[in-house]
Amino acid sequence: MATIKDVASLAGVAVSTASYALNGSNKVSEETRKRVVDAARKLNYRPNGIARDLKLNRTNTIGLMLSDLSGPFYSELIKGVQDVTVTHGYDLIAVSSIGGRGSTAAKFLREKRVDGVIILAHNIENSIILSAARKDMPVVVLDRSLAADHVINILVDNEGGAYKAVSYLLSLGYKKIFYISGPKVSSDNMKRFHGYKKALEEQGIEFLPNWLYQGDFTRTGGYYAAKSMIMQSNLPDAIFSANDEMAIGVIDAFKEAGIRVGEDIGLVGFDDIQLAEYVSPPLTTVRQPMREMGTLAAQQIFHSINGIFPKECIFLDTQLIIRESCGWRKRKLSQIK
Amino acid sequence: MATIKDVASLAGVAVSTASYALNGSNKVSEETRKRVVDAARKLNYRPNGIARDLKLNRTNTIGLMLSDLSGPFYSELIKGVQDVTVTHGYDLIAVSSIGGRGSTAAKFLREKRVDGVIILAHNIENSIILSAARKDMPVVVLDRSLAADHVINILVDNEGGAYKAVSYLLSLGYKKIFYISGPKVSSDNMKRFHGYKKALEEQGIEFLPNWLYQGDFTRTGGYYAAKSMIMQSNLPDAIFSANDEMAIGVIDAFKEAGIRVGEDIGLVGFDDIQLAEYVSPPLTTVRQPMREMGTLAAQQIFHSINGIFPKECIFLDTQLIIRESCGWRKRKLSQIK
DNA sequence: CTGAAAGCGCTTACAG
């Protein structure tokens, strides 16, 4: 593979001159430039971007770390991030954190392969983030609250969103409301759980341990949680699922058992993924402003690259999206604020 | 930011020794190893992966280039690729080709930043791929047929799939069947168009120019195509949409106009994206084996890294998934092979 | 306008 040295020697110039010529510097005469470019073409020369990055000590790329590259959930977030990275002329790469410490995400965090990082991946430990964040590598976290230099927090009001959702269920007359949990290590999940309990408490309803079913934020997880309820004959009035994917699994399981979600039982999810609108019954859920999160996250990266850090963490609100999974008729009868 | 040099001098050893110690070589005494590791910790040393890549002349990462990082369409593909890259201990990064020649994908292709590349992005030109592919950077293309050294073709039978879909429509008695096209530069689209025309011809049905509506593979594109039909009062018996996303846009537009897809009009898509099953009416479509494509693609990369190239291009079959968007009753009446 | 040289942060034969 031809290097700039080969190009220079074929063109009969020094490598510095070749470099200038190739990068369109005006320090070079039109004639030599042409000679160099010709030589490059002849050799099918491709610059080695890695060498360039090393020399310049910057990569011009932002990394987006997601717990699962293939999740249905990131679409809008990615769009938001992408909008502002291209505006700034930066590249964006997406990597997965599957595998935890051994994951590509962890490696990129460790090895300074990008100029900034946006994280939405609960399976990356705080310690990795803390030792990665530094002046020339700001990181914004979207899935936890983590106070440290060079880490920026963008938080959505998980607790408030969950509270809204469960209060809504309560206002419809549901009383025995189960919680299907995401991974316990997920801070988002814990916040939602708190919001859930808060709403219950406020209405003087006691939370019972067997109202909690463990899931893992996947559809399959939700499916088996609901299956368990059915097999144990431990059926609720309604369910608050810590995310939409699990809620869809719940629908699957109940459908199999002949239980009608939206009629026999109420269900609300969290996230408002694209599918939520199409699933049957359409899922009531709490929407996070994903696109806005993406935009904000990327903007914050560029601000801090320019030395401007936000004073405090950024807090975003959620929105309850009412569809049919909590029942139509009941809804009509009650007051919703 | 501390480098290995700093670590070495704090530990009072040569940088070579520091390097050996940090990389767990057994050339180093336990005692110095400890001294070095301590020094590294003290300095919060992070290795510079870019320097390492440059030195070793390999990145240990595979790049997946997609035309839109946020498409709903790649989920299974990514899973397939991921499965085999992690098995091989390689990293995977996903980059977008939005922006064509200026895109991150094009840059990574140009600058040898990965050890192999998988492409599903019609907006990357052949010329870029051809000049990127080389012995130490195999590329597999999933969206075009491109014969060259070090480029591997994995093709799904677009033409056959389209033919199947349209034949099915014809067998149901639909005659005036429109085509909603993807971008004309997309080879997938053109193949599907050929399959469509072939099925028509075989039944002696003449294709009319005003049966073709231009779309762009997006939901909005499909929506406006259908809108145009309605506004021009140019309504078909059925529509074959070059992909599912556009088909969903079609459903939206017809729904607004009070036309019932699956009753007044037949519709079939292509891809079998996740949504297809949930949309109303559920969409009949032709499924591509996306996960298998991903697995195969990654396997081929590793084969060629090991010097083994496939002799010919790999051809995958499609499958017609019958749901409700072409009508239930009609379907019952006819024979489908 | 052009060239010789240093250096980015690593790894790895090679000597000792």
Place this chain on the structure above:
DNA sequence: CTGAAAGCGCTTACAG
């Protein structure tokens, strides 16, 4: 077991 040195492929002051 440890160190001095070369080199990966670039860019960029600095001289001339």
